[in-house]
Amino acid sequence: MTAALTVQSVSKQYGAVAAVDAVSLTIEAGRVTCLLGPSGCGKSTLLRLIAGLEPVDAGAIVSGGRTLSATGATVAPEARRVGLVFQDYALFPHLDVAANIGFGLADLPAAARRDRVAALLDHLQIAHRATAYPHTLSGGEQQRVAIARALAREPAVLLMDEPFSGLDAHLRGALRDSVFDMLRASGTAVLCVTHDADDAMRMADQLVLMAGGRVLQQGTPEHCYREPASVAAARLLGEANVIAGVAKDGVLSTPIGSFPSPAGATAVIVRPQHLRVGAGKANATILSSRFVGATFAVELDAAGQRLMMWTGQPRGAAGDAIAVEAPADMVRLLPA
Numbered sequence: 001m002t003a004a005l006t007v008q009s010v011s012k013q014y015g016a017v018a019a020v021d022a023v024s025l026t027i028e029a030g031r032v033t034c035l036l037g038p039s040g041c042g043k044s045t046l047l048r049l050i051a052g053l054e055p056v057d058a059g060a061i062v063s064g065g066r067t068l069s070a071t072g073a074t075v076a077p078e079a080r081r082v083g084l085v086f087q088d089y090a091l092f093p094h095l096d097v098a099a100n101i102g103f104g105l106a107d108l109p110a111a112a113r114r115d116r117v118a119a120l121l122d123h124l125q126i127a128h129r130a131t132a133y134p135h136t137l138s139g140g141e142q143q144r145v146a147i148a149r150a151l152a153r154e155p156a157v158l159l160m161d162e163p164f165s166g167l168d169a170h171l172r173g174a175l176r177d178s179v180f181d182m183l184r185a186s187g188t189a190v191l192c193v194t195h196d197a198d199d200a201m202r203m204a205d206q207l208v209l210m211a212g213g214r215v216l217q218q219g220t221p222e223h224c225y226r227e228p229a230s231v232a233a234a235r236l237l238g239e240a241n242v243i244a245g246v247a248k249d250g251v252l253s254t255p256i257g258s259f260p261s262p263a264g265a266t267a268v269i270v271r272p273q274h275l276r277v278g279a280g281k282a283n284a285t286i287l288s289s290r291f292v293g294a295t296f297a298v299e300l301d302a303a304g305q306r307l308m309m310w311t312g313q314p315r316g317a318a319g320d321a322i323a324v325e326a327p328a329d330m331v332r333l334l335p336a
């Protein structure tokens, strides 16, 4: 994999707030990296630092052997080969689609500029809207124009801030997939910010989980989902039970079973869909059971610990005793 850009231990402080705190990550060509975290965790600040809209306090941002940001030195945004797609797309209302896309190409001869714009219109499947004005475009079309405009200057890295937040749910899924397939095929390195775990898992080749200005975990969506580094990382990607137990002689005993634990873990993380009804003795009581569409959400009490189980079928009513277990390969030991 080719690193298109690396962020090296970058920090940014606003007054007492460490908005970005010693963050390191690598963005690779032809891959989509998603930055996922709760509101206020520093995602947008990190994008602004990479775009060069603000200086870093510490650390460095490097691309193509060039230092773009370091303490006291910031290459201007337009000299970075970094494209930015804002949350609201920020199209120029008085320019038509083709002129929006060609806006940053004033330095090209007219014919080359026309060719580049035509290629992008084609590539993003908006050629039929070339002479339309932004206010007449659908949300999905506006998004494509914004991406085309950002790609016009052939950036090494494309930064996207919540690019799907303005689109309705059913449009979102289809667009998300086609836009990112196209970007991957173009070899652009994409860094996309979102607070939506489903979006992030669907579109990312690489996930970066953030909280409180720091990186909690990085890896493929599957790795981060199956092997969360912490409870906070697990919960960013979906509901997770944290079940405490007692560690003795390399075995962790919990209300839902015993698991080998050579490093002396004192708790496990289990996703609600990985809890299942076992054949053994009852070890929990049903507190409630709700039909929530694809599953039943069953709230349990297991030796005083509250757990959530998702199952395909009803498993009883409040007050019923039940045997609950989890397959060992779906249980993640929490570091002691």
Ligand SMILES: Nc1ncnc2c1ncn2[C@@H]1O[C@H](COP(=O)(O)OP(=O)(O)OP(=O)(O)O)[C@@H](O)[C@H]1O
Binding pocket: 014, 017, 018, 019, 037, 038, 039, 040, 041, 042, 043, 044, 045, 046, 195
């Ligand atoms: N210009 C600024 N001046 C002062 N504080 C700021 C500034 N920009 C961001 N912050 C603070 O830095 C922290 C990180 O903000 P940031 O906007 O990067 O978070 P975010 O993860 O993008 O949030 P959201 O998902 O809500 O956009 C927050 O505590 C925010 O209040």
